[in-house]
Amino acid sequence: MAASEKGIGKIIFSSSLGTLIEWYDFYIFGMLAKTISVQFFPAGNSTAALLSTLAIFAAGFLVRPFGALVFGRLGDLVGRKYTFLLTLVLMGGSTFLIGLVPGYKSIGIAAPLLVLLLRLIQGLALGGEYGGAATYVAEHAPAHRRGYFTAWIQTTATLGLFVALGIILLIKTNMSDAAFTAEWGGWRYPFWISILLVGVSIYIRLKMSESPLYAALKKEGTTSVNPIKESFGHKANFKMVLLALFGAVMGQGVIWYTSQFYAQSFLENVVKLEFMQNREILLWAIGLATPFFLFFGWLSDKIGRKWIMLTGMLLGVIFYRPIFGEMLKDANAKEWATQHDKKKELSLERSAVKSDTSFNLKTGLLIINHKDEDWEFDGNKFNEKKSDTLMPAEGVTMFAPISVMIDSTQFFVKEVTDVKPVYSNIQLNNSLKWKFIFLVWVMIIFVTMAYGPIAAFLVELFPTKIRYTSMSLPYHIGNGVFGGLVPFIATLLATTFTTDPLVGLWYPIGVAALCFVIGALYLTNKKDKDVND
Amino acid sequence: MGLVWILLAPVIIFFLVKSAVHNISSGGTKDINQPVPWIIIITIFTPIAIGLMIFGWYAFKGEYDKLPESSEELN
Numbered sequence: 001m002a003a004s005e006k007g008i009g010k011i012i013f014s015s016s017l018g019t020l021i022e023w024y025d026f027y028i029f030g031m032l033a034k035t036i037s038v039q040f041f042p043a044g045n046s047t048a049a050l051l052s053t054l055a056i057f058a059a060g061f062l063v064r065p066f067g068a069l070v071f072g073r074l075g076d077l078v079g080r081k082y083t084f085l086l087t088l089v090l091m092g093g094s095t096f097l098i099g100l101v102p103g104y105k106s107i108g109i110a111a112p113l114l115v116l117l118l119r120l121i122q123g124l125a126l127g128g129e130y131g132g133a134a135t136y137v138a139e140h141a142p143a144h145r146r147g148y149f150t151a152w153i154q155t156t157a158t159l160g161l162f163v164a165l166g167i168i169l170l171i172k173t174n175m176s177d178a179a180f181t182a183e184w185g186g187w188r189y190p191f192w193i194s195i196l197l198v199g200v201s202i203y204i205r206l207k208m209s210e211s212p213l214y215a216a217l218k219k220e221g222t223t224s225v226n227p228i229k230e231s232f233g234h235k236a237n238f239k240m241v242l243l244a245l246f247g248a249v250m251g252q253g254v255i256w257y258t259s260q261f262y263a264q265s266f267l268e269n270v271v272k273l274e275f276m277q278n279r280e281i282l283l284w285a286i287g288l289a290t291p292f293f294l295f296f297g298w299l300s301d302k303i304g305r306k307w308i309m310l311t312g313m314l315l316g317v318i319f320y321r322p323i324f325g326e327m328l329k330d331a332n333a334k335e336w337a338t339q340h341d342k343k344k345e346l347s348l349e350r351s352a353v354k355s356d357t358s359f360n361l362k363t364g365l366l367i368i369n370h371k372d373e374d375w376e377f378d379g380n381k382f383n384e385k386k387s388d389t390l391m392p393a394e395g396v397t398m399f400a401p402i403s404v405m406i407d408s409t410q411f412f413v414k415e416v417t418d419v420k421p422v423y424s425n426i427q428l429n430n431s432l433k434w435k436f437i438f439l440v441w442v443m444i445i446f447v448t449m450a451y452g453p454i455a456a457f458l459v460e461l462f463p464t465k466i467r468y469t470s471m472s473l474p475y476h477i478g479n480g481v482f483g484g485l486v487p488f489i490a491t492l493l494a495t496t497f498t499t500d501p502l503v504g505l506w507y508p509i510g511v512a513a514l515c516f517v518i519g520a521l522y523l524t525n526k527k528d529k530d531v532n533d
Numbered sequence: 534m535g536l537v538w539i540l541l542a543p544v545i546i547f548f549l550v551k552s553a554v555h556n557i558s559s560g561g562t563k564d565i566n567q568p569v570p571w572i573i574i575i576t577i578f579t580p581i582a583i584g585l586m587i588f589g590w591y592a593f594k595g596e597y598d599k600l601p602e603s604s605e606e607l608n
Binding site: 050065239240246481488495514 | 534538541552556563564565569570573574576577578581584585587588591592596597600601
């Protein structure tokens, strides 16, 4: 049943291209979330805020698993080819239409409602795409190379992120911020580009034939009548769905999300790296790590899937905190500023000292906000913002007039509290930048280990007639729910335990550790040579 | 170990509900202060936690000691 070497190349290309485009479509919404929220979900409007929350949470958590069920069922009933063609059309169409919806300023509440609806269709389509593509390739692949061939599908999620990052950066660097964020500005281009990509992919996919294993079942009349009931209603199969979720996909989902998305958000919001450099680091790390999906897929054909996936999870458990901690320690603008006091004339330069100050009265105190200052130390650039709080002297109840107060602080002010300076827009020097690329690359290697062989593993776990349904649901719960919850739980932990900036990592570490234990105890390392049944 | 997985499920739901009650606040601006994400998360996590209990029960009964080697064993 396996396709020829040339034939499998075409199958992989056409399946992977469509899946890559679906991931691209799904990511650009998240990456442009800030601009999108300004255009469609304005602050201060409670209905728009509610719709925004639904767009973020419902699309990933509720609709993706639901899409897995709907399209999984369809794929097992009518075939793989037409189902994942349909998901591609839905995804491409909804992405393109998001780019055409006028802003809130033009059509009011209809704008966020339309965007929410289209985002939900995106989630639904994504839920149906992956299982189809992985199944389709696996059912064409020879048994001894199934891991390697399906690993091409596994590269698409990361490459989709790469393409989305690249296209947004390209557009952003070629226009002003105002032109990019305008109502009909550059932020819409990535959505419009999608229709071209999808058009090409649909053309290619239309030329594909049905999976040979599924076609054989169809010919024999032995396809499933009710795949959802067979997948989850039959104890023997449901048992395997649970094992796939808790022993493999749950851990893989958090590793995948933490290494790629949480790393990016951590570098931007905690380390305070400058926007463009943050993206550049991620692009390099992804580009250099992507071939390892294929390597670990290939290796899984030789030594089995189980221990490669579990090792990726274990490495995440062991090394996440040291790696994130190292990045936080290295980009230490506070330390650089302290060094300045020690060696003023050496390399630290105050490049743009602005002496203006602004004032505001807050809770009865006068707060002086010094204007931002840009600094450079050993080739590292950063911005420092300081503010002083003036405490009133006894008997002084008001700080007015301010000008008098500033000129005569000794009469009116009891003490001046120098508030902790805030550092931002950190641009690392070349050697530190490459160190960060290496650290992010290492974390993406964990992803390639956990994620590279998993398509082959899932395909081998379930029989042909209910494969699409059975593997899609645990995959999207593992990735969409467990992985997608990383930022939410990280915020929850950071709010509860305020002293540890790395506390958010305990969630992915905990889930990956639990998954490692379950996987080590119950999974088998045996490869299923025959997926024809 | 099956019992551990069975007990873990209600513990997870308890902590989710407890965290929701603790963090939902009308004055907060973060996602964790809004009721909608919590409703979605608890709604989706409850069946997952029940799944973990069922998984624990199967594990406790030794049903994963020997995994099926062909699809016929799944039918």
